[in-house]
Amino acid sequence: MLKNQFFLFWQCIFGPKLYQTYPHIPPLPTRQPIHLYIRNTAETLSDNVFLVLKILLSTLRIICPLCILYFYYKGSLTYENGISFLQISSCIVIIPMYFMLLRGISRFINPTYKIFINEYFQVKYNPTQKARQKLLAKYDFSLSHWKPDYIIQSSTIRKLPMISISEDNLIKKTEVTLIERLFHYPSLLLGYICINVFGRRLMFPGSLQIIRHMTNRALLDGRTNLIVSYRAKRYLLRTADGNHIDTIFVNQCSTDNGQILIITCEGNAGFYEVGCMMTPIDAGYSVLGWNRPGFGESSGYPDTLSEINSIDAVMRYAIEELHFSVNNIVIFAWSIGGYSACWTAVHYQDIRGLILDAIFDDVLPLAQRQMPSFASKFVEKTIRYYLDLNNIQLLKLYNGPFYLIRRTYDEIMNFIPGKLATNRANEILFSILPYRYPFIYNNDETVTLLKQYICSKKIQKKTLFDKYCSDIDILQTLIDQYRLENPIGSYPCKFGKNFSFDERQRFAIYFVDQYLIDFDAQHCTSLPQCYFCLPHRCV
Structure with a gap:
């Protein structure tokens, strides 16, 4: 009996x-x-x-390189100071050990936690899929100790290519003077430090401990709503680079739209619990949501490589374990999630399509806007080497259907507030439409x-549309004829090769x-169901 109690205390x-x-x-x-749970x-x-x-440790990781440089120049990096530092560190280690013991005692005397931990370890030692899902449907707990439901064995995605510009052209553009060329590698090192010290955290603020702490209750309520109201099931996926991705699946296959799976990709401070999942759920689709590394219960930290490894694991799980065919999968992305969505479309060309809500064309202009103008070349070089999120270049490699949702009052994507002509979605159309239909x-x-037409407001757009597209049926007939002759979409296409000037206009x-599709709202407004529809092939 005493042995069992000690073992239970150890588990607590x-x-x-x-x-x-x-x-x-x-x-x-x-x-x-x-x-x-009442603690x-x-x-x-x-x-x-x-x-x-955790916050102090994260802060220390940020300032540690600067501290080392400071003490080096001060001549303080001596053997004696090193011994003193180790002694202080040893004393500090006692603090978490003490509070771990204190937390164990407090859990041990809490009957709710004792019941939970007993059931938890019963499932852990007998991990059938049914038992795991039963526990996840009953309790909401940290997944840091939870074994993955799906593991990608091979690390297939190791390095990202530079997609926006070739390395030689980038060097020619950002290293004009001799001094800039001499400082090529030091600037790359400085850029790497900047990205890992603060750049990545600014680009993905949802991974910050303080944000996670502030949104904790909202995430709990969101998970409760999904699991209790929609009988959602949680799964933990292990990616090719070793991160654990928290996913949730709402199965609505019994409805008319439920045979289509919508995979959502959230923004840089978005979580599946409070993100864009509800729009397709309310529309009756089956939905698979996931939190990127460092967000919610997902492990790791966000960057371009972990982002695509994560969405690749989610896609493979949907195909291999949830048994959805690729052509019945639609990727629905919001904001920075557009990058992982576009990457998925390039590597899974047969998906049903893309729905891109409030996304940007290229992260570089957004990053340069936040930095002083004299650092423009340095920012460009750093972004291109380490955080090259360029949706235009990816969309050019995708042959399937997609549509954009442009938020007319978007305070993030409109460079000039309230001016639709400065919205970054415009740049996507300026590039993709001439590319697809040369x-x-x-x-x-x-x-x-x-x-x-793209930069016009509603009244002006209607006037232009009525002037040039008064007979839509004729236009659609020409499209249908071309699609009949070319059943497989491929771009650039030859549509309009023999058209007159008026027909081209x-x-x-x-x-x-x-x-x-224009949506009169700001960046973070929930997307109404009426704006959500399946993309279709235009030509």
Whole structure:
């Protein structure tokens, strides 16, 4: 008996953090929730201490290189100071050990946690899929101790190519003077440090401990809603680079739209619990959401390589384990999630299509806007080498259907607030439409008309549309005829090769509405269901 109690105490020390026990019915927002796990004072204090230590450790990792340089120039990096540092570090290590023991005691005397940890280890020692899902449907807890449901054995994606510009051209553009060429490698090293010290955190603020702490309750409520109201199932996937990705699947195969799977890709401070999943769920589609590395319960940290390894694992899980065919999968992305969506489209060309909401063309202009102008070349070089998020270049490699949702009052994507002509989605259409239909946009007049139409407000757009596209049926007939002769879409295409100038102008306007939907809202407004529809092949 004493041995069993000691073993239980040991499990309480090293067991996962418990968040809540899911209720049987969705809790009312007006009532005090009783399903949340109530920690006693000692456990709360211990968790707060660990949170502070995590923040301090993260801060130390940021300033550590600067501190080493400072002490080096001060001549303080001596053997005696090193011994003193080790002694201080040894004393500091005692702090987490003490609070781990304190937390274990507080959990041991908490009957709710004792019941949970007993069930948890029963499942851990007998990990059938049914038992695992039963536990995940009953308790919400930290997945740091949880074994993955799906593992990608081979590390297939090791290095990202530079997609925006060749390395030689980048060097010619950013290293004009002799001094800039001499400092090529030092600037790359400095750029690497900047990206890992603060750049990555600025680009993906949702990975910051303070943000995760502030959004904790909202994430718990979001998971409760998905699991209790929609019977969602959580899975943990291990990526090719070793990260564990927290995913959730809402199965609505019994509905008319449920045979189509929507995979969502969230923004840089978005989580599947409070992100864009609800729009396709309300529309009756099956939905698979995931949190990128460093977000929510996913391990690791976000960057371009971990991003594509994550979405690759999610796609493979959807195909191999959830048994959705590739041509029944649609990627729905919001904001910075557009990068992983576009990458997926390039490498899984047979997907049903892309829905891209409030995305940018290239992250470089957004990054340069946040930095002083004198650092423009350095920012460009750093972005291109380490965070080259260029959606235009990826979309040019994709032959399938997609459409953009442009938010007219987007305070992030509109470079000038309230001015639609400065929205970054415009740049995507300026590049992709002439690329896909070179015989339509083959002169300055049609390209100018394209830009005028895209940048116009509603009344002006309607006037232009009525002027050039008064008979849509004729235009659609020409499209249908071309598609009959060319059943497989491939771009650039030869559509419009023998058209007259007037016909090209009509299609220059008509194609815009096939690729663009305007939504009068700001960047973070939830997308209404009426704006969500499956993409279709235009030509």
